[in-house]
Amino acid sequence: MAKTVGPIIEVSGLYKSYGKVEALRGMDLLVPRGTVFGFLGPNGAGKSTTMKILMGLIRPTRGEAFLFGRDALHAGPAARSRIGYLPQDPEFHTDRTVREILKFAGRLYPGGMNPLTLRRRVDALIEQVGLVGKDRRRVRALSGGERQRLGIAQALIGKPDLLILDEPSAGLDPRGRREVIDLINDVRQHTTVFYSTHILDDVQRVSDAVAVVGGGRMLAQGSIGDILGTPIGTYTAMLRGKPAAALRKRVGAEPWVASVETVRRGELEEWTVRLSDDSAADRLLPLLVGQRGCDLVEFHLSDRSLEDAYLEIVGGVHGE
Amino acid sequence: MVTEAAPLRPITGSGPWRGLSGLTGAEVRRWLPWRSLVMVAVGVGVLVLFFAIWRLAGADTEANLRLGALMVPFFSLWAIALTLVTATAAQGAVAGEVDEGTAAWLMGMPIGRPAFIVSKVLGAVPGVIAAVFGAGLVAYPVFSYASTIEIKAFATRDIFQVASNPIGSDGFMQLPAASEYLGLLVRMSLFLLVLVALMVLLGAIFRSTGVVLGLGVALAVGLVMVGIVGVAGVVDATPAGLVSGLLDAVQAEPAPLAGPVSVSLSWIVALTGLAVVRFQRRDL
Secondary structure (H helix, E strand, O other): OOOOEEEEEEEEEEEEOOOOOOEEEEEEEEEEEEEEEEEOOOOOOOOHHHHHHHHOOOOOOOOEEEEEHHHHHHHHOHHHOOEEEEEEOOOOOOOHHHHHHHHHHHHHHHOOHHHHHHHHHHHHHHHHHHOOOOOOOHOOOOOOOHHHHOOOOHHHHOOEEEEEEOOOOOOOOOHHHHHHHHHHHHOOOOEEEEEEOOOOHHHHOOOOEEEEEEEEEEEEEEHHHHHHHHHOOEEEEEEEOOOOOHHHHHHHHHHOOEEEEEEOOEEEEEEEEEEEOOOHHOOOOOOOOOOOOOOEEEEEOOOOOOOHHHHHHHHHHOOO | OOOOOOOOOOOOOOOOOOHHHHHHHHHHHHHOOOOHHHHHHHHHHHHHHHHHHHHHHHHOOHHOOOHHHHHHHHHHHHHHHHHHHHHHHOOOOOOOHHHOOOOOOOOOOOOOOHHHHHHHHHHHHHHHHHHHHHHHHHHHHHHHHHHHHHHHHHHHHHHHHHHOOOOOOOOOOOOOHHHHHHHHHHHHHHHHHHHHHHHHHHHHHOOOOHHHHHHHHHHHHHHHHHHHHHHHHHOOOOOOOOHHHHHHHHHOOOOOOOOHHHHHHHHHHOOOOHHHHHHHOOOO
16 A cells, blocks of 8 residues: 655654744654655644644744655745645635635646636535535635535645645544545545544554654654554453452562553453563463462453554653 | 655746735735725715815805815825725735734645735735725815815905915915826825835734734834934935825825835835745744
8 A cells, every 4th residue: 555665755853943942852754655644642742833844834943854855945836736735723714615715726736727627626625525515605604624624625626746634633523534534545546645633543544654743753653563563562361260369469569560450350350461571471471370269261462552552652751 | 865856746837926816816806895995985984074064164264165175184084094994904914814824824835925925915906096096086076066166155356366376375276187186196096005015014024913013113213214314305215205295286286206106116115025035934
C-alpha cells in the first residue's frame, strides 16, 4: 500500500517560539510519499504549528522544512497548488455559499478547470462530503460539522498530491467521522495524506504510519506495528483456583516487574503483569507455574492498542 | 539532506500575484452594492438634512439663503461621514481576516501574499468611486436648483454681484461648473482610497484592536510633520493637499488637481507596498 519513494515532507530541527512559549523544540518529521500518515500528540504538542509552518502560514524561529524536496518556507503558491490543506477550525467568508466557496477555491488551482469541469467537480465534492441540498446555504448558516465538511471539500478541490488535514474529524458526529475515514481511503491511491487527530481508533484503521509528538518534538515515529511493538511488555496470566497472597507479593517484588494487577473472574484470577525489562518475560513464567492451590491456564503477551502505546509514549513527556 | 526533488507542476500566473483577479473580484463584491449603497445613503441623508435646514433657515435671514450656506456645510459633514464609514469598512480588510482565520484559509491555497494585500486596495476602487459619485451626482442638481432659488431671492439687488464675484467675499458663491464638480468628486474618491491603503497597512501591522491605535499613531506622525515642515509642506507632500483642495473647490476657488492626484497616487502605492512587505512576514 505504501509507496515509499522519498519523503514528501521532511522536517528537521524545527523551533518556533511565541514570546516565552516554545511551541516547537527541535521537531523532526519524515512523511514518506504515498502513505496515510497520522500525526498524534496531546493538545499543545506542536502539531498545528508544524502544519502551519509547512503551509507557509507561520515562520519558524529556526530549523528546516521541505515539501516535495523543496524549501517549504519559500515554496510559495507553486507548492501550495499541489497541496490541499484543512486548517484546524476552518473559517470561510461567511457571506458566501458553499458552492461559491468551492468555485472560488477551484479557480485558484492549476489544471485549467473550465466552468463546466469546475461545476462537475464541485457537484462531485458536495456529494462526497455530504453537503447535498446545502450547497446554496451561506457559510454563516452552516453548523460546525458542516463547515468541517466544506473545509474537507475545499482541500480536495485541486486534486492535490498531498493532503494536510489538521484534525479533520473534529466537530463531526460518528457518521461524519466514518465518512472522513472512507474519504481518506478513497484518495489514498493518488494522494499522500498527512493528518492530525486525537481519535486513535481512526488512526489504527486507516494509517500506514504514525508520528507521536509531545512538548514540541518528535517522540516516536514509524509504522503502527513499530509503535505498538516499541514499549515495555505487558503479560496476562489466567490462574484457576486461589493463588496464595505470597505469590503476588513475590512476583511484585522482582526488580524487573513494574506492576501487578489482579482481577477475579469467577473461578479464574486474571493477572496483568507489566515488566520494566521486556527480556525478563522468560523469568516470569516459571514463577507462575506449579504453584500450590492454583493452575496456570493461560499466559500471553497482552494485545496492546495504539491508545496504550500512545499513552505510554506521551506519558513520559507529561512527566517531565 | 533531501533525497529527491519532485518536479513542481507548471502553474499559470506569476507566484506573488497568483489569485489577484479572484481576490479582487471578491473584494469588489464586498463593497458593491451594499457597502457603497450605505455610503450613498449617508451622503443623500446629509444632503436632505442640510437642504431642509437651508430652506427653513433661509426664510429668516439673507445670509442663510445663499448657496454657500448649503454647499460648505454639506461637503464638510459628508467628507467626515465618508471618512468614518470608509475607515470602519476598510479596517477589517486585512486585520479582520487575520483575526477571524479566513486569511489562513486563503493563504493555505495557491495565493500569493502580495496578491492578497493588493486586492484589498484594488477591490475598494469601484465601491468608493460608486459611493462618492452616487451621492455627489444626486447632490449636483440639488445645488443647481438651490442656486436658482438664491438668484431669485437676491435678484433685485445682488444678481450682478453673484455673477461678477463668485469667490464669495460677501457670502455669494457660484455653482461649480460640471467639470470642476467632477474634479471635486475625484479628490474625495482619491482621499478615501488613500485611507483604504492606510487601513490595509495598519491591518498588516496590527491586529484589529491595533488599527485604532495605528490611526492615532498616523495622526501623531502627521502633526509632527506639520511641526517640522509646516502646514504648506505637509499639504504639498501628502494627501492632505486633497482635503485643502477640496475646500477650495467647494468655494469655487482655484484648486490645482494634477499635483494632489499624483502625490496621492504615490502615497497609495507606497502604503500598499509597505503593507505587502510587512504581510510577507506576518504569522497567520
